Amino acid sequence: xxxxxxxxxxxxxxxLHAAKHPHxxxxxxxxxxxxSGVVDIQDVIPLLHHWTSLSPMMEIGLDLAKGYxxxxxxxxxxxxxxxxxxxxxxxxxxxxRVAQQIRNQFDDAIxxxxxxxxxxxxxxxxxxxxxxxxxGATPWRLRSFxxxxxxxxxxxTLVNPASPSHAVALVRDNRLHDxxxxxDDHLEDVTIDWLSNKACTIPSV
Amino acid sequence: MSVHSAxxxxxxxxVQNRRASQEVFEKGTSVLQKxxxxxxxxxxxxxxxxxxxxxxxxGRLDVADQxxxxxxxxxxxxxxxxxxxxxxxxxxxxxxxxxKYYSELLEADPTNVxxxxxxxxxxxxxxxxxxxxxxxxxxxxxxxTDIEGWLxxxxxxxxxxxxxxxxxxxxxxxxxxxxxxxxxxxxxxTAYTAGDLPLSLKMFLMVVxxxxxxxxxxxxxxxxxxxxxxxxxxxxxxxxxxSENPRVxxxxxxxxxxxxxxxxxxxxATERLRVAYSSAxxxxxxxxxxxxxxxxxxxx
Numbered sequence: 001x002x003x004x005x006x007x008x009x010x011x012x013x014x015x016l017h018a019a020k021h022p023h024x025x026x027x028x029x030x031x032x033x034x035x036s037g038v039v040d041i042q043d044v045i046p047l048l049h050h051w052t053s054l055s056p057m058m059e060i061g062l063d064l065a066k067g068y069x070x071x072x073x074x075x076x077x078x079x080x081x082x083x084x085x086x087x088x089x090x091x092x093x094x095x096x097r098v099a100q101q102i103r104n105q106f107d108d109a110i111x112x113x114x115x116x117x118x119x120x121x122x123x124x125x126x127x128x129x130x131x132x133x134x135x136g137a138t139p140w141r142l143r144s145f146x147x148x149x150x151x152x153x154x155x156x157t158l159v160n161p162a163s164p165s166h167a168v169a170l171v172r173d174n175r176l177h178d179x180x181x182x183x184d185d186h187l188e189d190v191t192i193d194w195l196s197n198k199a200c201t202i203p204s205v
Numbered sequence: 206m207s208v209h210s211a212x213x214x215x216x217x218x219x220v221q222n223r224r225a226s227q228e229v230f231e232k233g234t235s236v237l238q239k240x241x242x243x244x245x246x247x248x249x250x251x252x253x254x255x256x257x258x259x260x261x262x263x264g265r266l267d268v269a270d271q272x273x274x275x276x277x278x279x280x281x282x283x284x285x286x287x288x289x290x291x292x293x294x295x296x297x298x299x300x301x302x303x304x305k306y307y308s309e310l311l312e313a314d315p316t317n318v319x320x321x322x323x324x325x326x327x328x329x330x331x332x333x334x335x336x337x338x339x340x341x342x343x344x345x346x347x348x349x350t351d352i353e354g355w356l357x358x359x360x361x362x363x364x365x366x367x368x369x370x371x372x373x374x375x376x377x378x379x380x381x382x383x384x385x386x387x388x389x390x391x392x393x394x395t396a397y398t399a400g401d402l403p404l405s406l407k408m409f410l411m412v413v414x415x416x417x418x419x420x421x422x423x424x425x426x427x428x429x430x431x432x433x434x435x436x437x438x439x440x441x442x443x444x445x446x447x448s449e450n451p452r453v454x455x456x457x458x459x460x461x462x463x464x465x466x467x468x469x470x471x472x473x474a475t476e477r478l479r480v481a482y483s484s485a486x487x488x489x490x491x492x493x494x495x496x497x498x499x500x501x502x503x504x505x
Contacts, residue, residue: 023224023262053363054394056405056442057435060501067497085330093366187435190481191490195497 001155002108004039006126007032008160012202013044015125015167018082018114019177021049027095028182029062029102030078030110031069039077039108045069045195046182052081053094061183062098068195076102078110080126086116089142091129096140103131110156111140122165124150124158162205176200206232208241216248219255226262229255234268250276257289261296269293284310288319295323300331318348329361337361345377352378356388359395368399369458386415386432393439402443402453403461406470409439429481437477441502444471475502 010030017026028046032039045065048058066076079099081092091099091113103109111129118125128149129140143149149156158164170176179199181192193199206214211232218225233256236242242249257272273293276286287310295303307324310317321344328337338361345354355377362371372395378388393408413436417429429437444467447454454463464470479499482492492498 022226051363051391051394053360053366053398054391055398056394056439060438060442063501064494064497067500068494071497092364186493187438188431190434190492193493195494 002034002037002039003155003157004041004108004110004128006041006156006158006163007043008158008163008166008205009202010041010044011126011158011160011163012167012170013046013180013197013200014080014082014112014114015119015164016171016177016180016200017044017046017049017182018119019171020180021082023084024049025052025081025084025092026182027052027079027081027098029065029076029098030080030112031065031072031074032077033074034077034106034108039110041077041110042074043196044080046180046197048184049182050184052092055094057183057187058094058098062101064183065195075106077106077108078102078112080112080114082114083116086119089113089115089127091140099129099140100131118164120168122168124164126150128156160205166205170202176202206235208236208239211236212241212245212252215252215255219251224262226259229259230263230265230268233259250279254285254289258292261293266293266296269296284314284317285319288317288323291320291323295327300327303327304331318351322354325357334361334365349377350381352381355381356391359391363395363398368395371395372399372401384415386412389415390432390436390439393436396459397439397443399458400453400456401458401461402447403455403457403463404459406440406443406447406464407461409436409443410470412436413440428484429477434478434481437474437481440470441474441478444474478502 014028017028026046026049028044030041030044032042034040045068047061047065051057062076069076079095079102081095083089083092091111095111099109099111112126113129115125115127128143128145130143131140145155147154150158180197181194183194186192186194215229215232215236218229233252236252237256242252245252253272253276257269257276260266260269260272270293273286273290276289280286291303291306291310294306304324304327307320307327310320311324325337325341325344328340338358341354341358341361345351345358348354355374359371359374362368362374372392375388375392375395378385379392382388389408390412393405393412396408397405413433416431416436417427417433447467448471479502482495482498484492
């Protein structure tokens with residue numbers, strides 16, 4: 001069975017994206033690589049926070065994100081989204097479509113929905129979704145893992161267990177999310193660095 | 206930040222109808238602490254309403270309650286304060302309680318527009334989409350000029366993949382506010398998602414027409430900025446899809462006529478995007494991701 005490791009940078013950036021738009025649905029893609037049965041989720045590229053049910057800019061953003069990932073010898077390995085309501089942890093229809101598209105090019109693609117309730121508490125706020133086994137565009141299901149995701153020994157882990165608490169601190173104390181930009185922001189101002197968000201320095205831990 | 210500048214910022218947010226709740230909360234509470242609100246005259250009531258909403262958003266219900274108390278003391282039985290009280294209720298009670306509260310208010314006063322809209326948004330939040338759509342449609346039958354209502358309806362439809370209905374809702378915003386390029390852009394993107402590429406292309410071009418500099422500038426000399434860049438991306442995407450798949454050119458649900466010079470439009474969009482990414486921005490910054498964009502526009 002394939003395992004997944006979420007890097008510190010990836011976790012924090014997802015958190016920053018959600019924190020910047022607390023009352024909206026936000027989404028983006030995960031980039032990384034696969035080796036020896038582990039999918040290394042190294043970074044994320046944030047896409048939209050606006051008109052998230054409409055496809056043209058999503059398609060363009062995906063294409064550009066893919067081009068960028070390939071320039072780093074990485075692939076698109078998954079999708080993430082945060083809903084507007086803290087109690088909504090379903091993978092939206094648009095999310096399923098995008099996740100499936102990524103899966104068509106990367107066999108072990110995974111999707112994460114942000115757990116709005118866990119976000120502020122400093123716990124791990126990612127809920128994993130994987131497609132049901134079997135061929136065809138089957139619905140992506142919340143997968144329960146044994147041991148549960150993000151607990152010791154699980155298939156899905158954080159590279160750094162301190163990522164959630166660090167993410168909270170970076171938002172609360174440094175307001176780092178103010179400097180974060182996604183593709184929607186970039187479309188209004190092409191000088192915004194949505195692909196790497198270099199201005200958001202995430203101190204390593 | 207001084208009380209005076211904080212108040213200016215807050216007034217600006219009210220005019221722009223911005224929801225920046227964290228900033229509003231911080232500035233608003235600092236004004237309260239420094240007793241700035243006592244010198245505000247009649248504006249203080251707008252300020253308290255704004256702060257109450259922001260406080261609810263950031264989870265400080267205690268501050269919201271303080272503001273609400275002052276407002277209801279000053280304006281007893283005001284429909285506007287009733288609505289705010291409803292929003293406060295939504296923050297801590299189950300949605301059914303808020304729904305009941307709004308229904309009672311509406312029975313007493315069916316013209317309370319704000320409360321009707323709150324009721325619809327609670328229905329939506331509860332997942333009762335069909336009922337939300339039915340009530341919103343009824344609402345818009347009565348209050349046709351409420352653009353926010355039409356946009357909400359378009360959004361509800363888009364979320365359930367009913368893009369044709371979404372487009373129909375947006376068409377009313379175009380009638381009500383024909384000068385607003387954002388509604389045209391949203392319609393273009395919705396038409397694309399609905400599969401009507403000729404219509405989508407037409408509308409993206411309309412956005413360019415409405416927003417690309419003034420008429421005295423020659424196209425070749427101007428740099429596309431902001432919403433125009435997004436529109437050119439849309440033109441390029443449509444042109445590409447239409448040349449990849451000629452069938453979509455004629456399959457327009459709205460009977461939009463196919464473009465006569467698709468190849469030329471594609472070239473123009475490519476050139477405009479290259480210019481947008483080649484020039485220094487207004488602050489002299491460089492465009493990001495230029496190499497990636499250039500390869501994207503060049504690929505067949």
